[in-house]
């Protein structure tokens with residue numbers, strides 16, 4: 001029987017988690033906002049967004065504040081955890097300097113063109129320039145309806161909020177470019193999905209939320225002036241070196257292709273499956289965005305798909321590079337008017353840029369796989385070794401993460417893999433591989449092969465405890481453990497191993 005959520009439709013949720021935070025006392029009841037907003041996107045023309053404040057929630061309580069990220073942004077984490085900070089994250093109080101907007105975009109969803117999407121449940125509060133001199137968006141997700149909600153309620157259930165917190169921060173800890181999570185709150189309100197769920201809001205941080213779909217929106221309404229303004233904005237924010245080039249917009253396209261190739265290589269090297277690689281879910285900054293039905297693969301099988309809505313397996317693990325390539329071709333198409341006044345010349349440039357994706361991806365992937373195996377040069381021989389290993393892993397359905405950790409330990413003569421063995425038939429391969437290792441091999445491998453990843457069954461357990469038992473302990477524990485993915489603690493075996501029989505998660509749901 002499915003457990004009943006802790007709240008029913010009549011009740012206010014009553015989620016109050018103030019005791020569980022790992023931050024100090026709420027010593028700053030705070031009238032002033034210690035966030036120096038500077039909102040460059042909101043200074044773009046009015047048809048780039050809708051000015052729209054978040055809507056009110058009834059009794060917000062803090063779930064978790066990301067103190068390290070707050071520090072990186074120059075924001076006082078204690079303030080963020082204070083009543084004033086919670087009100088901001090919940091969308092109840094518009095802090096001074098914020099200028100909340102919801103942005104418009106379009107996109108190809110599962111290959112089908114949708115001419116008008118947009119932030120249907122997200123509000124960009126504004127941007128901050130951190131002490132590192134990088135500009136970051138602070139966006140609320142689940143903060144109420146907007147003109148782009150298309151009939152949706154603008155809300156997020158708590159479960160997906162917790163999932164995004166766990167997975168985005170784990171990705172960051174593993175060195176994958178990604179949007180981050182600054183804080184999460186429970187709203188105290190119910191959101192109605194298949195069953196009533198407690199609601200949540202996530203404060204998301206990105207270098208920007210500009211998507212391939214943002215370009216596609218302006219391209220589809222044939223607004224070349226807006227396309228140009230958007231391209232200028234993206235160059236300023238992410239790729240200022242393009243200014244020096246003969247054709248800055250072509251440079252921009254090439255830079256995005258390069259960043260996406262490197263990003264997708266990192267996903268593949270970790271067994272990460274995004275699940276919804278629609279063009280509205282791909283950022284020009286090259287950060288991973290929109291953790292919906294995403295999942296990490298346990299047993300290695302390139303055809304793995306988790307998302308319950310991905311019936312045709314369009315976004316299967318093995319398809320991710322090809323899909324990214326296709327998405328980038330649609331970006332190039334949208335940017336054609338910027339590349340050259342002569343259409344044929346523009347098409348030729350775009351084609352050449354898009355053709356650059358495959359070699360860039362392969363180079364990044366082979367380099368990363370080389371690191372995972374402690375090998376330095378990608379020769380024909382090492383590439384054959386890589387392919388043979390993947391073939392063995394596939395045949396024996398060995399655990400993707402732990403197989404690399406097992407090999408890491410072999411290279412270093414240690415046991416930090418809890419005795420995991422990938423299965424029969426690896427010994428011959430190991431005999432071919434070991435002579436190729438040099439003295440730095442083990443340290444390269446340790447840095448490339450995580451032990452603690454947000455495995456699907458652990459994420460589900462954490463969500464289940466929070467939503468059905470009001471117990472945030474497993475969530476906090478998982479955030480902390482996966483925040484140190486390369487470490488080893490003999491007591492944490494349960495967090496490194498695949499799901500026990502019967503508990504493995506075969507399908508994930510958007511739950512939006």
Ligand code: AMP
Pocket residue numbers: 117118119120121122148149150151152153154155156276280281290292512
């Ligand atoms: P996603 O698949 O999460 O990227 O969402 C696709 C689009 O649907 C985006 O434009 C979202 O803003 C919008 N959307 C998703 N969930 C909701 C919701 N609960 N209410 C309104 N819009 C939503």
Ligand code: MG
Pocket residue numbers: 280281290
């Ligand atoms: Mg999206």
